[in-house]
Amino acid sequence: MAKISFWMRIKNFFTGKKQPTLSDVQVKDGIWYAKQSDGNYLLGIDESVYQLMGKITFADFPTQLKDIQVDDDLLDIEGDKSVETLKSPIAGTVIEQNADIGKNIDTLNEPNPQVNWIVKVKPLS
Structure with a gap:
């Protein structure tokens, strides 16, 4: 995963956005997932997806996500080279979706966990 640039840190400082605190980052089938404090x-798009698909040109949530299981459809994406459905690497309850995905597709093309995350999930106990 890319580190947050100096300028992004400055911008986040003034806008009040905090950098996600991530630990134990893992990757499965194009999705990175990391345990937050x-x-x-937090689940997002891994850099390997960009290498396979090129620039992402469209993304949409396939369903209204609430409870997800491992390998459930997480995000439909289209790129310059192919079309894919990314699958969930973990099971749990979706507590937040990245609403910016449908508004500005260019944010998904940045390998930055602050902008290319897909969902936040509360894991099953």
């Missing part, structure tokens, strides 16, 4: 997981 609150015990929930």
